[in-house]
Amino acid sequence: MADAILTLNAGSSSIKFALFARTATIPQQPELVGQIDGIGAAGGQCAHLKARDAGGRVLDDTDLMLEGPAESQHKSALNFLVDWLHGHEAGWRICGVGHRVVHGAQKFSQPVVLDAAMVGALRDFIPLAPLHQPHNLAGIDAMTAALPGIPQVACFDTAFHRSQPEVAQLFALPRAITAQGVRRYGFHGLSYEYIAEVLPQHLADDRAKGRVIVAHLGNGASMCAMKDLKSQASTMGFTAVDGLMMGSRTGNLDPGVLLYLMDYQKMDAKALTRLLYKESGLLGVSGISQDMRILLDSPAPEAREAVDLFCYRIVREIGSLTAALGGLDALVFTGGIGEHGAPVRAMICDRLGWLGLKLNSVANDANASKISTTDSKIDVCVIPTNEEWIIARHTAELIA
Numbered sequence: 001m002a003d004a005i006l007t008l009n010a011g012s013s014s015i016k017f018a019l020f021a022r023t024a025t026i027p028q029q030p031e032l033v034g035q036i037d038g039i040g041a042a043g044g045q046c047a048h049l050k051a052r053d054a055g056g057r058v059l060d061d062t063d064l065m066l067e068g069p070a071e072s073q074h075k076s077a078l079n080f081l082v083d084w085l086h087g088h089e090a091g092w093r094i095c096g097v098g099h100r101v102v103h104g105a106q107k108f109s110q111p112v113v114l115d116a117a118m119v120g121a122l123r124d125f126i127p128l129a130p131l132h133q134p135h136n137l138a139g140i141d142a143m144t145a146a147l148p149g150i151p152q153v154a155c156f157d158t159a160f161h162r163s164q165p166e167v168a169q170l171f172a173l174p175r176a177i178t179a180q181g182v183r184r185y186g187f188h189g190l191s192y193e194y195i196a197e198v199l200p201q202h203l204a205d206d207r208a209k210g211r212v213i214v215a216h217l218g219n220g221a222s223m224c225a226m227k228d229l230k231s232q233a234s235t236m237g238f239t240a241v242d243g244l245m246m247g248s249r250t251g252n253l254d255p256g257v258l259l260y261l262m263d264y265q266k267m268d269a270k271a272l273t274r275l276l277y278k279e280s281g282l283l284g285v286s287g288i289s290q291d292m293r294i295l296l297d298s299p300a301p302e303a304r305e306a307v308d309l310f311c312y313r314i315v316r317e318i319g320s321l322t323a324a325l326g327g328l329d330a331l332v333f334t335g336g337i338g339e340h341g342a343p344v345r346a347m348i349c350d351r352l353g354w355l356g357l358k359l360n361s362v363a364n365d366a367n368a369s370k371i372s373t374t375d376s377k378i379d380v381c382v383i384p385t386n387e388e389w390i391i392a393r394h395t396a397e398l399i400a
Contacts, residue, residue, distance in 0.1 A: 001091060001092060001093040002021060002022070002091065002092055002093065003021075003022035003092075003093055003095045004019050004020060004021055004022055004031065004089075004092040004093065004094055004095065005019070005020045005022050005026065005094075005095070005096050005097075005098060005392045005395050005396055006018070006019055006020075006085070006094050006096070006097045006098070006143070007019075007020065007030075007097070007098045007099075007100075007388045007391040007392050007395070008097060008098070008099050008100070008139045008143060009099075009100040009139075009387070009388070009391075010074075010078065010099070010100075010135045010136055010138060010139030011132070011135055012039070012040055012070070012074075012131055012132065012135050013037070013038065013039050013040050014035055014036060014037045014038075014039060015035060015036045015039070015074075015077055015078065015081060015139070016034075016035040016388070017033070017034055017035065017081065017085075018030040018032065018033040018034075018388040018392070019031050019032040019033075019089070019092060019094075020388075020389070020392040020396075021092075022095060022096075022396055026389065026392050026393045026396050028386055028389045029054055030054065030388065030389075030392075031053065031054050031092065032051060032052075032053055032054070032059065032088065033051065033052060033388070034049060034050055034051025034052065034059070034060070035049070035050065035051075036048065036049045036064075036077050036080070036081060037050075038066075039066060039070070039073050039074055039077050040070035040073055040074065046063045046064070046065055046066075047063070047064050047065075047066045047073070047077060048061075048062070048063055048064070049061075049062045049064060049080070049081075049084065050062075051084075051088070059088060060084070060088070064077070064080055071134075074135060074138055075138060075142075078138060078139060078142040079142065081142075082142060082143070082146040085146075086146075094147060094150060095150065095151075095399065096150060096151045096152075096153060096395045096396065096398075096399040097143045097147065097150060097151070097152050097153065097395070098111075098153045098155055098391035098392055098394060098395030099136060099139055099140050099143075099152065099153065099154050099155065099391070100136065100155055100157065100190060100387065100391060101122060101133070101136045101137075101140075101154040101155065101156050101157070102129045102132040102133055102136055102156075102157045102158070102187065102240070103122075103125045103128045103129040103132070103133050103156070103157070103158055103185070104122075104125070104154070104156030104157075104158045104159055105125050105128060105158070105181055105185070106162075106181065106183075107121060108154070108156050108158075108159060109156075109159050109162040110159060111153055111154060111155040111156070111159070111394040111395070111398060112153065112154055112398070113151050113152070113153055113398050113399065114140065114151075114152045114153065114154050118154070119137070119140060122136075122137060122140075122154065123137060128181065128185075128238075128239075129239065129240070131273070131277060132240065140152055140154070151395075151398070151399045153391075153394060153395040153398050153399070155190060155390065155391045155394050155395075156189065157187045157188060157189045157190055158185045158186060158187060158189055159189055159193075160186075160189030160190070160192050160193045160196075160224075160231050161185060161186030161187075161189055161192075161224070161231045161234055162231075163230040163231050163232075164184075164186070164231050164232055164233060164234070165232065168184065168232065168233045168324070169183045169184045169185075170183060170184070171183060171184065171237075171238070182238060183237075183238065184234070184236075184237040184238060185236075185237065185238060186222070186224070186231065186234030186236050186237070187220075187222060187234075187236045187240045188216045188220070188222050188224070188236070189231075190387040190390050190391065191214075191216050191334060191335065191385040191387050192214055192216065192224045192226070192231065193390050194385050194386050194387060194389065194390045195214050195332055195334055195383055195385065196226060196229040196230070197390070198383065199212065199229065199330075199332065199381075199383070200229075202369060202370070202381050202383060203330055203379055203381065206329075207329050207330050207379055208229065208330070209227075209228050209229055210227070210329035210330065211225075211226075211227055211322075211325040211326065211327050211328050211329045211330075212225070212226045212227070212229075212328075212329060212330045212331075212332060213225050213226070213318055213321050213322065213325070213328060213330075213331050213332070214226060214332045214334060215314065215318075215331065215332065215333050215334070215335075215338055215348075216334050216335040216338065216385065217244075217314070217333065217334070217335045217336070217337040217338035217341070217344070218247075218335035218336040218337055218338070219246060219247035219248070219290060219336070220240060220246050220247070220249070221243075221244040221245070221246045221247075221251075221314075221335065221337070222234060222235045222236040222240075222243050222244055223235045223243070223244065223314070223317055223318070223321060224321075225321040225322075225324050225325050227325060232324060232325060233321055233324040233325075235251075235252075235317050235321070241276050241277055243317065244310075244313055244314060244317060245281050245282065245285075245309060245310050245313045246281045246282070247281050247282050247283060247290035247291070247292075248277065248278050248279065248280060248281045248282070248283045248284070248290045249276060249277050249280060249281045250275075250276050250280040250281060250284075251281070251313060252313070253276070258272060261275075282295060282306045282307075282310060285302070285305060285306040285309055286298075286300070286302045286303045286305070286306035287302055288300060288302060288303050288306075289303075292307070292310075292336075292337050292341055292344065293341075295307050296341070296343055296344075307344070307347070308347075310344070311344060311347040311348050311351070312351075314348050315348055315351045315352065318331070318348075318352065322355070328355055328378055329378065329379065330378060330379040330380070330381065331349075331352075331357070331378055331379070331380045331381075332380075332381045332382075332383055333345055333380075333381070333382045333383075334382075334383050334384065334385040335385060338382070339367065339382055339383075339384050339385075340367060342364050342365050342367060345359075345364055345371065345380075345382070346359060346361065346364055349364075349371075349380060352378070355377065355378055356376065356377030356378060357372065357376055357377065357378040357380065358372060358373040358375060358376035358377075359371060359372060359373070359376075359380065360372060360373045367382055368382065369381055369382055369383065370382075
């Protein structure tokens with residue numbers, strides 16, 4: 001049997017997993033990859049597991065019924081995955097499990113091998129990410145029970161941003177409050193870490209290490225300003241609802257709106273949470289869907305307005321991050337929309353001509369890795385992200 005690293009990304013509505021061969025250099029292509037979608041619907045629903053091998057051959061395409069509240073469904077899905085892995089890991093011996101953990105607060109700026117005390121510390125961070133952290137911890141608990149004695153490693157979405165200047169992490173709040181950990185953390189750090197790792201393969205060294213903005217655009221969306229391949233500022237702050245408009249999240253919002261909704265619409269914390277995370281963004285503005293593909297294909301003016309607002313907010317934030325960097329040398333698109341949404345990239349780049357950015361429309365339509373013209377002052381790249389590989393590599397290094 002050959003040694004392998006298992007990676008797990010347990011979210012609120014999906015669980016992503018991958019199995020990487022543990023070799024001297026962890027390959028970027030996993031031996032097995034899959035996910036369970038459709039977890040957490042009220043009243044239970046038919047969730048779905050799909051997995052494929054390194055060659056793209058479908059290993060399984062299975063429906064599974066998950067009943068009860070969201071927490072119960074999530075636990076059932078993890079138990080199903082553990083049994084499924086035991087039945088499909090022939091030839092591989094799992095020697096370490098790497099977990100995506102959304103929040104490491106100020107305590108964790110690097111991946112760590114978990115013990116009981118560290119898991120306890122991560123539970124203390126639940127108030128900082130109540131919609132994400134519990135699911136990450138459930139994945140850790142499930143794999144610890146299923147694979148006793150096998151090292152479990154936590155890789156944090158916030159860690160990459162700890163290189164930001166202190167001023168970029170502060171809120172203009174009383175020190176007594178910021179001292180309790182209320183500050184800008186930033187997220188999608190594993191995705192940005194991967195882009196920082198591979199960017200020198202796509203751009204000249206002075207450009208890659210220069211002033212770069214990475215746009216991670218998907219159902220969750222954010223941007224990161226980098227210099228010397230390190231985070232300098234991010235659109236996301238204390239929570240993953242800040243910054244850009246997203247699939248069903250508001251992004252940046254005047255706090256006065258929340259006060260108004262509390263005082264005059266009598267909305268409580270639960271109702272506001274549902275509004276901010278589940279009912280807004282592309283879904284709320286369009287009234288049609290949170291899926292960018294559906295909105296781009298729709299003739300409805302509401303769909304067009306949602307897409308326009310999505311792109312407008314990105315352009316606004318690019319201006320802000322460019323100011324933080326003191327200029328811009330390169331713009332990188334990644335994430336589901338960033339990698340595949342050529343019309344979205346075009347709408348964004350067309351509004352950045354004032355920076356000297358020129359888009360190669362043919363390359364953009366082909367989803368090429370370089371989509372700027374040769375005379376553009378700003379290099380524009382499209383680079384698929386690979387958070388799972390980053391997790392696998394960190395896990396292999398820590399358990400070596």
